[in-house]
Amino acid sequence: MPEVNLLLRSTRVITPEGTRPATVAVADGRISAVLPYDAVPPHTTAYGDPRGDRDGTAVVEDVGDDVVLPGLVDTHVHVNDPGRTAWEGFWTATRAAAAGGVTTLLDMPLNSLPPTTTAAHLRVKRDVARPKAHVDVGFWGGAVPDNVKDLRPLHDAGVFGFKCFLSPSGVEEFPELDRERLGHALTEIAGFGGLLIVHAEDPHELAAAPARGGPAYADFLASRPRAAENAAITGLIAEAKRLDARVHVLHLSSSDALPLIAAAKSEGVRITVESCPHFLTLTAEEVPDGATEFKCCPPIREAANQDALWQGLADGTIDCVVSDHSPCTTDLKTPDFASAWGGISSLQLGLPAIWTEARRRGHTLEDVARWMSTAPAALAGLAGKGAIEAGRDADFTVLAPDRTFTVDPAGLHHRNQVTAYAGRTLYGVVTSTWLRGTRILRDGVLAEPSGRLLERNN
Numbered sequence: 001m002p003e004v005n006l007l008l009r010s011t012r013v014i015t016p017e018g019t020r021p022a023t024v025a026v027a028d029g030r031i032s033a034v035l036p037y038d039a040v041p042p043h044t045t046a047y048g049d050p051r052g053d054r055d056g057t058a059v060v061e062d063v064g065d066d067v068v069l070p071g072l073v074d075t076h077v078h079v080n081d082p083g084r085t086a087w088e089g090f091w092t093a094t095r096a097a098a099a100g101g102v103t104t105l106l107d108m109p110l111n112s113l114p115p116t117t118t119a120a121h122l123r124v125k126r127d128v129a130r131p132k133a134h135v136d137v138g139f140w141g142g143a144v145p146d147n148v149k150d151l152r153p154l155h156d157a158g159v160f161g162f163k164c165f166l167s168p169s170g171v172e173e174f175p176e177l178d179r180e181r182l183g184h185a186l187t188e189i190a191g192f193g194g195l196l197i198v199h200a201e202d203p204h205e206l207a208a209a210p211a212r213g214g215p216a217y218a219d220f221l222a223s224r225p226r227a228a229e230n231a232a233i234t235g236l237i238a239e240a241k242r243l244d245a246r247v248h249v250l251h252l253s254s255s256d257a258l259p260l261i262a263a264a265k266s267e268g269v270r271i272t273v274e275s276c277p278h279f280l281t282l283t284a285e286e287v288p289d290g291a292t293e294f295k296c297c298p299p300i301r302e303a304a305n306q307d308a309l310w311q312g313l314a315d316g317t318i319d320c321v322v323s324d325h326s327p328c329t330t331d332l333k334t335p336d337f338a339s340a341w342g343g344i345s346s347l348q349l350g351l352p353a354i355w356t357e358a359r360r361r362g363h364t365l366e367d368v369a370r371w372m373s374t375a376p377a378a379l380a381g382l383a384g385k386g387a388i389e390a391g392r393d394a395d396f397t398v399l400a401p402d403r404t405f406t407v408d409p410a411g412l413h414h415r416n417q418v419t420a421y422a423g424r425t426l427y428g429v430v431t432s433t434w435l436r437g438t439r440i441l442r443d444g445v446l447a448e449p450s451g452r453l454l455e456r457n458n
Contacts, residue, residue: 002028006437008396009037009062014069014369015388024068025058026394029436033390061439063398066431069369070388071103071395073376075160076250076274076322077347079105082128083113088327088415090132093347094451096325096413098134098441100348101397101430104377104385104454105135109142109163110174111326117142117174119153126453133451134440136395138380143185143196144175151188158455160380161195161248166232167203170297170342176203183239190245195379197248200232201298213338215290220337224299229254237264237271246270248379251324253279253298255308262317272319272379275309277353278344280321282420292333292340294420296326310361313371320375323350327416345419348412352428355401359427365401381456394437403429413446 006026013022013034021037074097081089097105107125109116116122116139129137141159143151151162164185165176177185189196205228212219233249237260240247249261252275264271278296283303287294294300312318326343334340346353351372358368377386384393406425409417433441440447 002032004032004058006394007058007060008068008434009060010068010398011037011065012067013388014067014366019067019366024388024394024396026437029394031388031390031392031394034388063431067365067399067401068388069101069365069397069399070373070386070392071397071433071435072101072351072372073104073380073382073385074102074322074325074347074350074372075106075320075376075380076276076324077105077107078111078324078326078343079107079129080111080327082124084111086329086415087111090129090137092413092415093325094132094134094137094449095446096348098433098446099413099430099444101351101399101433102347103135103395103397103433103435104138104382106138106140106160106380109140110169110171113173115142115144115174116140116154116159117144117147118150119157122154122157122159130453132449133453134446134449135435135451136454137451138454138456140197142174143177143189145177145181148184148188151185151194152192155192155194155456160456161197162189163197163199163250165199166236167199167201167206167228169199179235183243186239186243186245186247190243193246195246195248197250198232198236199250200236201228202231202235205231211338213336215335215337217284217287217289217291217294217337220295221284221299221301223338224297226254226256226301229298230257230260233257233260237261237269240264240271241267241269244270249273251276251279251298252309252318253301253305255305255312258308258312258317265317273317274320274322275313275318276322276324276344277346277350278420280306280309280313281353281357290335292335292337293418293422294344295333295337295340295342296324296344297342314363320379321350321354321371322376323347327414327418329416330418333418345412345414345416346421348414349407349419349421349426351397351399351430352405352426353421355399355428356426365399382454394434396434397430398432398434400429400431401427403427405429
């Protein structure tokens, strides 16, 4: 058995059994035990002492009353590398992740060139990511009209599942699936037990909606109605039920779809759902005209809709909260909502944004850890991630939950420092982030890259 080389102590450690004072013992990058708070062996030394981990002594890091959460798992990140690295890249995205307490991210298959739609393209992605990853990185494959033959090879190569769009994606190299092609892709994926994750907006409902350009947010909101999400999710549920396939709804913004999803789950349909910090913390009423840093698809909706989404989180209809970090260069955020790129940059800010709103609504950090670590890890099948318990990777986020900060875009590690959260005061400062027992962030200072590339079931 490997010897313990790190003991991480806090009066508040979030474990599957609840929050309690504890000492987390780490050996060879994994949690070996969660011990009582005072259970510190005699052969220890302070963290950073050069004797530690050289002469067989364990080092102790006592974070006091700061909360130790399982490292966050963000399964919805657009890194855009290679090909559109002016938008984002693995170096900058994974630094932002570490600064926000995210220790594992899964990269979306589009907005990079090439898209991750073949095993060869996946190899290109991995080669680019490998030397730049500050956190652990895995990859989704893509399901597009002409690549059904490529789905099994991608699955065998280790992608965590497959993303598709039911309406135009915004980039020509990643076309949407119509109902017939959705059935073909889902049949193939179900055949090998895979997962399809779906951008669910119905193109016919979008085509029927009013489409007016300009700076008015109300006009943009009208162009992406709830009906588009509701119709697409209805069709997806029917296909999943017909094929006994496993599906996941991405970035849910329409609360009208919650009863449909809840009913499907109760009937045994294998469907899971995510929402995002921007839908849960920002509202349509507060978006200024021309402020396209708030543009995303589906869109940020009204406050009453947001209240219902929070209820969906509370009752388990919504399984997890992930960023959908989708950045672009500043010039693409024109003041015209019709032509501006749609995407919210929030990878570094998701935890404090959600915690700020969650605490206001009476939720706990245990809830946040479940939504942003445990559930996304389960979605992707990352058995080593998502909880502080023996046998898991020693990935930790240490949070000062009562400290506040005001978001300054200049302080973000994203390649393009554009964010809808600029100027907001948020609760929750990430004081350190740990990856497999090694501290990769301390008080905003990042270590050199030490992330690994992950494959499904590894």
